[in-house]
Amino acid sequence: MLSRRRFTAAIAGCAAATVLTGPGIAAVSGAGEGWRRFRVTTRLDLTDAPGPAQAWVPLATFEATDWVRPETQTWTASEGAKVERLISAGAELLHVQWGAGARFLDVASIVVTRDRTAPFAGSPPSKTTLSDGERATYLSGSTLAPVDGLVKATADRITAGASGDVAKARALYEWVVDNTFRSAPVPGCGDGNVLRMLQTGQMGGKCADINPLFVALARAAGLPARDLYGVRVAPSRLGYASLGPSTTTITKSQHCRAEVFLDGYGWTAMDPADVRKVMLEEAPGGLTMDQPKVQAARARLFGSWEGNWIPFNTANDIALPGSTRSPEAFLMYPQAETAAGRVDCYHPDAVRYTITSEELAI
Numbered sequence: 017m018l019s020r021r022r023f024t025a026a027i028a029g030c031a032a033a034t035v036l037t038g039p040g041i042a043a044v045s046g047a048g049e050g051w052r053r054f055r056v057t058t059r060l061d062l063t064d065a066p067g068p069a070q071a072w073v074p075l076a077t078f079e080a081t082d083w084v085r086p087e088t089q090t091w092t093a094s095e096g097a098k099v100e101r102l103i104s105a106g107a108e109l110l111h112v113q114w115g116a117g118a119r120f121l122d123v124a125s126i127v128v129t130r131d132r133t134a135p136f137a138g139s140p141p142s143k144t145t146l147s148d149g150e151r152a153t154y155l156s157g158s159t160l161a162p163v164d165g166l167v168k169a170t171a172d173r174i175t176a177g178a179s180g181d182v183a184k185a186r187a188l189y190e191w192v193v194d195n196t197f198r199s200a201p202v203p204g205c206g207d208g209n210v211l212r213m214l215q216t217g218q219m220g221g222k223c224a225d226i227n228p229l230f231v232a233l234a235r236a237a238g239l240p241a242r243d244l245y246g247v248r249v250a251p252s253r254l255g256y257a258s259l260g261p262s263t264t265t266i267t268k269s270q271h272c273r274a275e276v277f278l279d280g281y282g283w284t285a286m287d288p289a290d291v292r293k294v295m296l297e298e299a300p301g302g303l304t305m306d307q308p309k310v311q312a313a314r315a316r317l318f319g320s321w322e323g324n325w326i327p328f329n330t331a332n333d334i335a336l337p338g339s340t341r342s343p344e345a346f347l348m349y350p351q352a353e354t355a356a357g358r359v360d361c362y363h364p365d366a367v368r369y370t371i372t373s374e375e376l377a378i
Contacts, residue, residue: 050130052323053087053376054249056266060112060350060369062119063094067355070113071367072336074328074347075101076125077108078244081283083132084327089125094118100337107331107347111338126376127326132285134319136182140280146240154240154277158332160345161210161232170214171236181278184237189288189318192230194305195219198292204362205270208243208332208345224346226289227274240277245348246327247271249373253322256313258297259290260324267364267371270348271325287317 056076062069077086093099093112097119100111112121135141146154157163174191178184196213199220206225210232213219221229227243234241248269252260261269274286294313295303303310328348335343336351341358344351349361350369359367 050323051128051378052130052250053126053128053378054326055374055376056125056127056247056249056326056371057374058121058123058350058369058371060121060123060352060367062114062352062354062368063117064368065119065352065354065356065359068113068115069119069352069354070111070338071121071350071352072339072347073110073112073121073123073350074245075108075110075123076127076246076326076328078246078327078329083130083323085128087126087128089123091124092122094120097121102337104337104347105331105334105343107329107334109347111336113338125326128378129326130323132321132323134278134281134284136281136319142280142282144282146277151240154242155235155238157232157235158345159343160208160212161228161332163232163236166214167210167232168236171233174233175237181239181276182281184239185234185276185278185284185286186318188230188233188237188239189286192226192233192288193291193314196221196226196229196288196292198222198226198289198296200296205272205348223289223293224272224348226292227272227287230286230288231274231276234276242275242330243332243346244273244275244327244330245270245346246273246325247348247371247373248325250324250375252324254316256294256298256309258293259322261373264372264374265370266373267369269371272346272348273321273325273327284319285317285321286319287321290317290321 058073060071075089078084091110096115098113110123175184175187178187196219202222206222208224208228210229213229231241231243247266248260248271249266250260275283276286278284291314295310298309332346333343334347350367351361352359352367361367
């Protein structure tokens with residue numbers, strides 16, 4: 017897990033700060049086997065915004081694992097900006113404050129990643145365990161995704177008769193795929209209000225609604241689980257046009273994924289939301305559940321995902337330092353406030369940010 021030390025860096029002039037955040041590719045067993053390195057750059061410019069301004073940008077500093085390694089984080093800010101690198105609710109971020117004049121921030125993250133697949137066909141390979149504190153964290157509810165009441169009753173009904181972690185996770189995954197749908201009009205990636213979905217029966221949403229629904233149900237069923245908030249960085253190599261950006265500009269390519277901790281397998285990839293994305297977007301007019309492309313995605317996204325995506329954090333209920341607003345459900349987009357108030361992060365032109373991705377040599 018990330019250290020909870022507080023990092024503070026005051027930036028004067030067009031200064032840059034670089035911090036090594038992970039051991040890098042050389043420390044990975046089997047280095048070079050499917051690993052890909054990406055530089056992701058966020059450019060934020062609030063020069064034309066009214067009055068003083070502040071912004072919060074998530075950093076790609078997710079814990080190093082056998083499928084992802086954060087390498088470096090660098091940033092450059094305009095003269096007079098105050099930049100703090102800190103952690104809130106487990107999400108590492110940059111908080112920048114500006115007065116008058118030019119107000120820009122460039123943040124570059126270099127991350128190495130690769131595909132991952134759980135070996136369900138063989139014997140469970142992992143003896144990984146969670147500490148009591150970690151288990152408690154990943155079984156707990158959040159403001160919009162509680163684990164008691166209706167969520168608990170729904171999880172119990174879905175998993176009735178299922179024996180073992182894998183069977184329970186499978187039952188929940190299949191139920192979420194069958195009972196949700198991707199709703200194109202939902203802004204951004206959604207708002208993650210799982211309780212509202214179940215209370216109203218309105219099961220449409222996007223990745224930050226559908227995958228958190230799976231996570232909340234898993235936790236309520238006694239399976240540690242977590243949402244991973246990040247961004248797609250490259251086109252899919254698996255033949256799915258909808259599951260990756262088509263250009264190096266990835267400003268609107270944010271994506272929430274899910275993990276569940278399974279006995280014998282450790283943290284295991286899940287992405288029921290992308291099954292629904294394939295159904296809606298992969299072909300004009302959409303695809304039905306019984307079509308081969310959807311069936312292939314449904315099978316693959318239980319225990320597997322493609323390494324064309326990088327995670328930022330797993331945090332919920334994040335209080336943005338310096339803001340008087342209520343905590344955010346998650347931090348996946350750059351956030352900004354000006355003298356006119358909070359800027360809508362789902363509209364990059366309003367916040368004035370762009371995100372680009374470049375694949376680098378290993």
